[in-house]
Amino acid sequence: MKAFIRDVAIAVVAVLTALAACGQEGGTGVHAGSGPRIGLLLPDAITSRWESKDRPLLEEKIKQLCRDCTVEHANANGDVAAQQRQVDSMITKGVDALVLVAVDASALSAAVRKAHDAGVPVISYDRLDEGPISGYVSFDGREVGRLQARALLQAMAHRAAGDQIVMINGDPTDPNTLLFEAGALSVLKGKVKIGKTYDTPMWRSDIANMNMSGAIADLGARNINGVYSANDALASGIISALRANKVSPLPPVTGQDADLGAVHRIVGGEQYMTVWKPTSAEASAGAAMAVAAARGENLHRIATGTVRTRGGNVVPAVLLTPVSVTAGTIKDTLVKGGVYTVQQICVPRLRTACHRAGLTG
Known part of the structure; x- marks a missing residue:
């Protein structure tokens, strides 16, 4: 367990270092909304993490890096055709980069290519998309x-x-x-x-x-x-x-x-x-890649490695360590990591069980 936490800590430090570098280059002081536009396309609301964790964290991290960036968000609600239309809409709006969690990676490959051909770099987030993506952020599946x-x-x-x-x-x-x-x-x-x-x-x-x-x-x-x-x-x-x-x-x-x-x-x-899978670290890396891509910067300085897509392209990637x-x-991972408090976990019906698990105080 200590090794897992150590690896996560190393990954977070690496991401934060990249974030700091991006922030130094991007401190233009321009009013919010006048700078790069970043599209964020999520696959569904069935898995709670997308809207409750990833979206707010990605938006927060992007704003920290790029005060004048605008984030355009849409959720496909599990509908492939809807997500294809959302990609088209983002291209029409003129976004400078796209963070995509595909409903169906294969079905979205043509949309990814359309974005690429329109000069919109696609950051594949959490799921490795098919098509000419520019970067990938996820955990070691x-x-x-x-x-x-x-x-x-x-x-x-x-x-x-x-x-x-x-x-x-x-x-x-x-x-x-x-x-x-x-x-x-x-x-x-x-x-x-x-x-x-x-x-x-x-x-x-x-x-x-x-x-x-x-x-x-x-x-x-x-x-x-x-x-x-x-x-x-x-x-x-x-x-x-x-x-x-x-x-x-x-x-x-x-x-x-x-x-x-x-x-x-x-x-x-x-x-x-x-x-x-520490979402904050994933969102930090995703935000750093999205902002760098929107500014036309090299993603390899943020990446910790590479992945090969199904089409054979090698792209810069950040692969984080799961725990x-x-x-x-629970106490040494989720509580210590600030994910949940003991009070959130130890609801009245679980007080005895929490005591057995060492979740007190």
């Missing part, structure tokens, strides 16, 4: 999957031969889903039997709930010893299905995003773990 799988095996430490899990992956159109799954399988294969595997369009918890109910019906509750859940929203639907089918005790369930509801479930013993969180590490 394979490591996310590995952290989830390792935690699941740890929770199943007393597993017997033949123990099996259900694997509920994310949206198959999200490039990150394949990375999470590949990372998880690299750890799980040969260690447990994978009884059922499902994909979950649009990361919808109700679909995860339905699939989990189907797995229980097909495999039998007693034959499910663990559940790989790609994120916290899916975990919520999975756990509801387990409860509805009177599965007791609950098998360990993984997650991702460190949603407050998931943290409550972890403290309460319903969900085993989540993966914390595994269980009940025993």
Whole structure:
């Protein structure tokens, strides 16, 4: 755990250094709104982080770097065609750079090319888009999957031969889903039997709930010893299905995003773990790239590495380190990291559980 936190700290320092450099170059003192225009296109409101965390942080970080920048925001609400129109609209408005989280990376590739051809650099945020992007900011997706799988095996430490899990992956159109799954399988294969595997369009918890109910019906509750859940929203639907089918005790369930509801479930013993991806560091890097791109500056001085897109292009990238969180590490990760306070986590019904987890004071 100390190594994970150390890596995150190093990444944050690197990003803040880049931010400082951008800020020094961009301190023009021009009134807000008269400078570069940056488009921010988010994929949906189903995953709470986009509007509640990423958007306000990105807007705040961009304003810190570029006082005269304007941010134009739109959310596609899971509609590919709507997001394609939003890209067209941003081009028409004359934005100087575009931060894009694609609903469907493949379907948006033509829109990305259209922006590129119009002279609008596209920063691929959190999900690696297809097409001629200029930069990429995200977390190491394979490591996310590995952290989830390792935690699941740890929770199943007393597993017997033949123990099996259900694997509920994310949206198959999200490039990150394949990375999470590949990372998880690299750890799980040969260690447990994978009884059922499902994909979950649009990361919808109700679909995860339905699939989990189907797995229980097909495999039998007693034959499910663990559940790989790609994120916290899916975990919520999975756990509801387990409860509805009177599965007791609950098998360990993984997650991702460190949603407050998931943290409550972890403290309460319903969900085993989540993966914390420090959004502030990701937003800082995304903002630094967006502002630099809008000003026509070189993105390699912000990047900590590179990635190769599906089209074969090598682009500057910032890949941050995710952190595994269980009940025993919440205080040293999410609380110490300023994500949540003990008061937010330890609601009245969880006070006893919080005491057991060392979440007091």
